[in-house]
Amino acid sequence: MRAVVYNGPRDVVVQDVPDARIEKPTDVLVRITSTNICGSDLHMYEGRTDFTPGGVFGHENLGQVVEVGPAVDRVKVGDWVAIPFNIGCGFCRNCERGLSAFCLTTSDRSVFPDMAGAAYGFAGMGPYRGGQADLLRVPYGDYNCLKLPPDAQERQNDYVMLADIFPTGWHCTELAGLCPGESIVIYGAGPVGLMAAHSAMIRGACMVMVVDRHPDRLRLAESIGAVAIDDSKGSPVDQVLELTNGIGADRGCECVGYQAHDPAGQEHPNMTMNHLVKSVKFTGGIGVVGVFVPEDPAPQDALYKQGEIVFDYGLFWFKGQTMGTGQCNVKAYNRQLRDLISTGRANPSFIVSHETPLEDAPDAYRHFDARDDGWTKVVLKTGA
Ligand SMILES: [Zn+2]
Ligand SMILES: [Zn+2]
Numbered sequence: 413m414r415a416v417v418y419n420g421p422r423d424v425v426v427q428d429v430p431d432a433r434i435e436k437p438t439d440v441l442v443r444i445t446s447t448n449i450c451g452s453d454l455h456m457y458e459g460r461t462d463f464t465p466g467g468v469f470g471h472e473n474l475g476q477v478v479e480v481g482p483a484v485d486r487v488k489v490g491d492w493v494a495i496p497f498n499i500g501c502g503f504c505r506n507c508e509r510g511l512s513a514f515c516l517t518t519s520d521r522s523v524f525p526d527m528a529g530a531a532y533g534f535a536g537m538g539p540y541r542g543g544q545a546d547l548l549r550v551p552y553g554d555y556n557c558l559k560l561p562p563d564a565q566e567r568q569n570d571y572v573m574l575a576d577i578f579p580t581g582w583h584c585t586e587l588a589g590l591c592p593g594e595s596i597v598i599y600g601a602g603p604v605g606l607m608a609a610h611s612a613m614i615r616g617a618c619m620v621m622v623v624d625r626h627p628d629r630l631r632l633a634e635s636i637g638a639v640a641i642d643d644s645k646g647s648p649v650d651q652v653l654e655l656t657n658g659i660g661a662d663r664g665c666e667c668v669g670y671q672a673h674d675p676a677g678q679e680h681p682n683m684t685m686n687h688l689v690k691s692v693k694f695t696g697g698i699g700v701v702g703v704f705v706p707e708d709p710a711p712q713d714a715l716y717k718q719g720e721i722v723f724d725y726g727l728f729w730f731k732g733q734t735m736g737t738g739q740c741n742v743k744a745y746n747r748q749l750r751d752l753i754s755t756g757r758a759n760p761s762f763i764v765s766h767e768t769p770l771e772d773a774p775d776a777y778r779h780f781d782a783r784d785d786g787w788t789k790v791v792l793k794t795g796a
Contacts, residue, residue, distance in 0.1 A: 414794075415468040415545035416773045421459030422781065424774050429468065432547040437483035440553025442493060444543045446568040448472035449773070449790040450576060451602050452534070452703050454781050455671065460710055461535035470544030470792075471497035471532040472575040474568055477557070478547075486554045492564035493557040494574040494750070495550055496742030499530040499540055502555035512743040518551060529739060536705075544773060546794050558746050561754045569761035569791055570753045573607065578749050578760045580701050580740040581607025584665040585615060587699030587736030592616030594662035597641075597652050597691050599684040601629035603789045604701060605667035606763050609638045614758060617663075621655060623648045623687075625675055628786050632763060644675040652691035660693035669702030670716060679712035682721035689728045700737040763789045770794050 415429045434441055447470045456463040477491045487493065500507045501517035506528060518530035520538040533542020541549070550556050560571050581604050590596055596617050598608045601624035612620045613636055622633035623641040630640035641651045652661055666688055670681040681704070688698050706719040715721065728735070752758035765788040768776045772792075779787045 413546035414770055415541070416470060416770070416792075418456065418463055418465055418467050418469060420465050422457060422778075424457065424469065424777055426771050426773055429545070432541065432545065432549040434479055434481045435549060436551065437481040438552050438554070439481045440477055440484055440487050440550040440557055441479040442473070442475040442495065442548045442550055442557070443478045444473050444475040444545060444548050444794055446474045446572040447543045447545075447792045447794070448572060448575070448577075449544075449776060449780050449792065451604065453777075455669075455703060455705070456535050457777055457781060460671070460708060461705060462707075462709060463535040467533065468541040468545055469533045470542030471534055472572060472577065473532065473543030473548055474572040474575065475548065480553060484553050487557045487559070491557070492560040494560060494571050494746065495543070495548065496556060496558070496579075496746060497531045497534070497576040498739065498742050499532065499538065499551055500555060500743060501552050507555075510744045511741050513739040513741045544770065544792055555743075558750060560750065563754065567753070567761075569764050569767070570759060571750065572791060573760035574742075574746045574750055574753070576740070576742065577603045577607045578611070578758070579742045579745040580604050581609070581667070582611040582745050582749060583740035584608045584667060584699040584701040585611050585663070587697070587701070588663035588665055589697035589734065590615055590617060590663045593618050595619040595621070595656060596663040596665065597621040597623065597661040597688075598665040598667055599623045599648070599687060600667035600702060601626065601633050602667065603763050605665070606632055606636075606788075607760060608665045608667055609633055610636055610758065610760060610762075613637055614752065619655070621652055621661065626783060626785070628788060632788060636762065649687055649690040656693070660691055660696060662693060662696050664688040664692040664696065664698045666698065666700040666702045670704045670708065672702075681713050681716045682723055685721065686724045689724045689731065689733065692731075692733060694731045694733075696731070696733050698733060698735040700735060701740060764791055766790045768792055
C-alpha cells in the first residue's frame with residue numbers, strides 16, 4: 413500500500429510500505445478514502461517531537477471496511493466508518509468512564525510506566541501506523557469504528573472531521589464549561605479553533621470571539637457568525653475586554669498549543685495561556701486542547717525543553733478560574749456530532765480548502781506548514 417512516511421524534519425514522502433492487515437481477531441481493516449492533515453501532524457513534521465523516521469502519519473481517517481477479524485460482531489464489510497484518532501479498548505477503567513483518550517490497554521508503557529492513551533501515527537502514542545495510506549488497521553474495531561449514514565460517501569469531507577477536530581473543538585467548549593447564552597473567546601482560528609467556534613454557535617453562545625492573525629482564517633470565523641479579533645493589530649486581551657464591557661469572556665478556549673508565537677514569529681509557549689487568564693472573567697472557565705508536550709526536542713523557549721511554561725497562576729487563582737485540559741475523548745461525542753451533521757445542523761467541511769491526491773501529500777504538507785494563505789484544511793484522497 414502507499415503511505416505518507418516521515419523521513420525527518422520537513423521531509424515526508426509517499427512510498428510503498430507493507431500492507432496493513434488484520435493482526436488480532438478484534439481488528440477491522442479499513443480502506444481509507446479521506447484522511448486529513450492535522451495541525452498536530454505539523455509538530456511532528458517540523459521535528460518538534462520524537463516521532464520516529466519511517467513512521468506513517470495520519471490520525472483523521474474515514475473509509476470503507478474491507479475485512480473484519482473473527483471476533484468482530486457489529487462492524488461489517490462494506491460499512492462506511494469514521495475512526496476516532498484515539499485508539500481505545502472499550503473495557504479499561506478509563507474507557508468505561510468515557511475517557512477514551514486515556515485508554516490503559518492500548519497505550520505504550522515504554523513512554524511512561526503509567527502512560528494512558530494511544531493514537532494512529534502520533535508521537536508517543538504507541539506503535540500504531542497512521543491512516544495517510546491506502547489501508548488502516550483499526551484495533552478493537554467494534555469499539556473504534558463509528559458507522560456512518562447512507563450519505564457517507566458523498567459527504568466525506570463533513571464526516572471525516574468526526575475523527576478529531578470537530579469533537580476536539582466541541583470538547584474544548586465542554587472543558588471551558590460553556591452554557592447557552594454565554595460568551596466565549598477562542599485563541600487560534602486553525603481547524604480546531606474554527607471547530608470550537610462552530611460548536612459554540614451550535615451550543616448557543618451569545619458571542620463567539622476568535623483570535624488569530626491570518627486573514628483567510630479570520631474570514632472563515634466571520635463566515636459562521638463569530639467576531640474576528642486580529643492580534644497583529646493590537647492586544648487581543650484589550651480587544652476582548654472592549655467587546656465584553658471590561659469584564660472578560662465567560663469562557664475561553666486554547667486552540668493553538670506550545671508553538672504559540674507572536675506576529676513576528678517568535679515562539680512563546682505561555683502566550684495564549686496567559687492571554688486567556690486575562691481575557692476570561694472572574695470565575696470563568698478555560699479549555700485547553702492545543703497540544704502541549706512533556707519534552708520539546710527543539711525548543712525556542714529554553715524552559716519549554718521540559719514542557720514547562722511561565723504561567724500567570726497568581727492571577728488565575730485570584731480570579732477563581734477553572735481549567736480543563738487534554739486530548740479529546742472522541743468517543744464521548746462522535747455519535748451525537750455525526751447526527752448533527754446528517755441532519756444538517758453542523759457542516760464542519762466549511763473549513764476544507766484543499767482536496768489533494770495522496771501522492772501530493774509532500775506538497776500539501778509544505779503549504780499547510782507554511783500557513784500559506786488559503787490553506788486552511790487539507791483532505792487527502794486515496795482515489796481508491
Ligand atoms: Zn488531528
Ligand atoms: Zn481502554
